[in-house]
Amino acid sequence: MSNYKVSARKYRPQSFSEVTSQEFVTQTMKNAIISGKIAHSYLLSGPRGVGKTTIARIFAKALNCADLKNGEPCNKCNSCEEITNGIHPDVFELDAASNRGIDDVRAVQDAAKFFPIKGKFKFFIVDEVHMLTQQAFNALLKILEEPPSYLIFILATTNPEKIPATIVSRCQRFPLQRIKINEISAKVKEIAKEEKIKIDDESVFLIAKLGDGALRDALGVFDMAVSFCGDNIKYSELKSFLNIPDKDIYFDISGFIRVSDVKNILIYFNELEDKGFDLQTFFNGITEHFRDLLIVSTTSNPNLLDESDSFREKYSAESKNFTADQLQRLLKVLFEAENRFRYSSNQKILFEALLAELCTLNRDVKDLSDLISEVTSLKKKSLIQNDSELFIIENADFTPVNDIPVPSNEESFSGKNKLPDSEISHYNNGKPETHKAKIKTELEVKDKSDKTTVKETIIIEKLKELFDVVEYKTD
Numbered sequence: 001m002s003n004y005k006v007s008a009r010k011y012r013p014q015s016f017s018e019v020t021s022q023e024f025v026t027q028t029m030k031n032a033i034i035s036g037k038i039a040h041s042y043l044l045s046g047p048r049g050v051g052k053t054t055i056a057r058i059f060a061k062a063l064n065c066a067d068l069k070n071g072e073p074c075n076k077c078n079s080c081e082e083i084t085n086g087i088h089p090d091v092f093e094l095d096a097a098s099n100r101g102i103d104d105v106r107a108v109q110d111a112a113k114f115f116p117i118k119g120k121f122k123f124f125i126v127d128e129v130h131m132l133t134q135q136a137f138n139a140l141l142k143i144l145e146e147p148p149s150y151l152i153f154i155l156a157t158t159n160p161e162k163i164p165a166t167i168v169s170r171c172q173r174f175p176l177q178r179i180k181i182n183e184i185s186a187k188v189k190e191i192a193k194e195e196k197i198k199i200d201d202e203s204v205f206l207i208a209k210l211g212d213g214a215l216r217d218a219l220g221v222f223d224m225a226v227s228f229c230g231d232n233i234k235y236s237e238l239k240s241f242l243n244i245p246d247k248d249i250y251f252d253i254s255g256f257i258r259v260s261d262v263k264n265i266l267i268y269f270n271e272l273e274d275k276g277f278d279l280q281t282f283f284n285g286i287t288e289h290f291r292d293l294l295i296v297s298t299t300s301n302p303n304l305l306d307e308s309d310s311f312r313e314k315y316s317a318e319s320k321n322f323t324a325d326q327l328q329r330l331l332k333v334l335f336e337a338e339n340r341f342r343y344s345s346n347q348k349i350l351f352e353a354l355l356a357e358l359c360t361l362n363r364d365v366k367d368l369s370d371l372i373s374e375v376t377s378l379k380k381k382s383l384i385q386n387d388s389e390l391f392i393i394e395n396a397d398f399t400p401v402n403d404i405p406v407p408s409n410e411e412s413f414s415g416k417n418k419l420p421d422s423e424i425s426h427y428n429n430g431k432p433e434t435h436k437a438k439i440k441t442e443l444e445v446k447d448k449s450d451k452t453t454v455k456e457t458i459i460i461e462k463l464k465e466l467f468d469v470v471e472y473k474t475d
């Protein structure tokens with residue numbers, strides 16, 4: 001392991017075809033090289049670590065290559081090798097973050113006056129170009145207005161909006177994209193194989209996710225993982241090394257929320273808190289967990305998640321325990337708490353209150369669509385039975401109406417449905433009834449005039465209570 005080289009540098013792409021993602025940019029550049037239609041200035045913009053300077057170097061290499069093949073540099077000729085090693089006399093790299101003044105740009109102006117020493121073109125690759133001072137931008141603009149035929153500027157930036165429009169309008173613009181997690185994980189797997197390092201799928205996904213769209217950052221985490229775990233990277237070791245909450249924790253949390261177990265979710269949270277997890281990471285993890293559940297619940301396609309196969313299966317199973325409406329409500333509460341949480345001086349207490357709220361939310365709010373379908377089916381039933389005699393309702397709760405056995409009039413008073421004598425408190429039209437049933441029957445008879453059953457009334461009352469509204473009456 002002593003000759004281990006930092007992966008991002010060792011595996012830096014040396015040709016357009018090796019660049020991960022960014023096909024739009026690499027293909028357009030290759031076409032320009034093949035057709036010989038070269039501009040004098042290019043602007044590569046995009047998040048950090050997505051390959052801006054890498055692409056700039058490959059472009060410079062291809063244009064000065066002695067043995068160009070289909071728009072790709074040969075990587076064997078003297079010019080290619082010198083550019084790879086950063087010693088080509090006609091390729092200058094400037095970091096505008098540390099060389100941002102007028103003098104630095106004047107030095108570029110002076111250097112630009114001379115013909116290239118070795119190659120056909122002379123390149124200035126300016127990284128983080130938005131950091132230049134206004135004076136420096138003015139000097140740069142002067143060169144861009146009348147560039148000598150051999151001069152090519154490649155400007156790279158993470159903040160294109162900070163570059164003066166006069167500069168931007170003189171450049172060919174290439175916006176680079178964040179790299180997708182599956183592309184980063186494919187690259188991590190490829191490098192692990194090359195380095196003969198065993199790594200499980202969960203670790204690959206964790207590393208790719210931590211890269212947050214930047215391959216360079218992900219490879220940095222990969223190098224850390226190698227230095228800690230050696231040549232066999234296991235998820236269980238890696239997550240404890242990085243002190244990242246295990247994904248399973250989030251399934252436990254949603255389990256508590258599902259059954260509205262406030263007590264145990266708080267005990268569980270305090271145990272986790274003792275392990276010293278960063279609460280912001282934990283908060284983001286819970287939000288992402290419910291977001292993933294919502295994606296699977298609404299699309300039934302777990303492959304849309306940036307997760308390993310084993311976690312995709314878990315998400316598929318867990319999503320069946322929630323309705324999409326429930327998940328949306330939980331996410332809404334989390335999003336509303338996000339800013340409060342970020343700026344809170346006591347994140348722990350806020351977190352506990354939030355977890356309790358999520359549990360209560362799931363208990364109190366019965367799914368609205370269930371209630372509506374319940375009311376509708378009861379209305380239908382009520383209309384059908386309007387003219388026949390009313391039946392006894394023993395279950396005036398919220399179990400779906402299909403689950404309630406509806407005895408026929410004859411059945412109610414004979415055979416298995418016969419009431420035990422001890423429970424009979426009175427007779428209604430010569431039929432035995434319990435005391436409870438008597439009250440209900442009375443209520444039903446009262447409501448029969450407006451075709452509403454007891455159950456329906458209770459549901460409407462519950463709806464009014466839940467949504468804190470006054471019933472709208474048409475008459």
Ligand SMILES: [Zn+2]
Pocket residue numbers: 064065066067068073074075076077078079080081
């Ligand atoms: Zn070459």
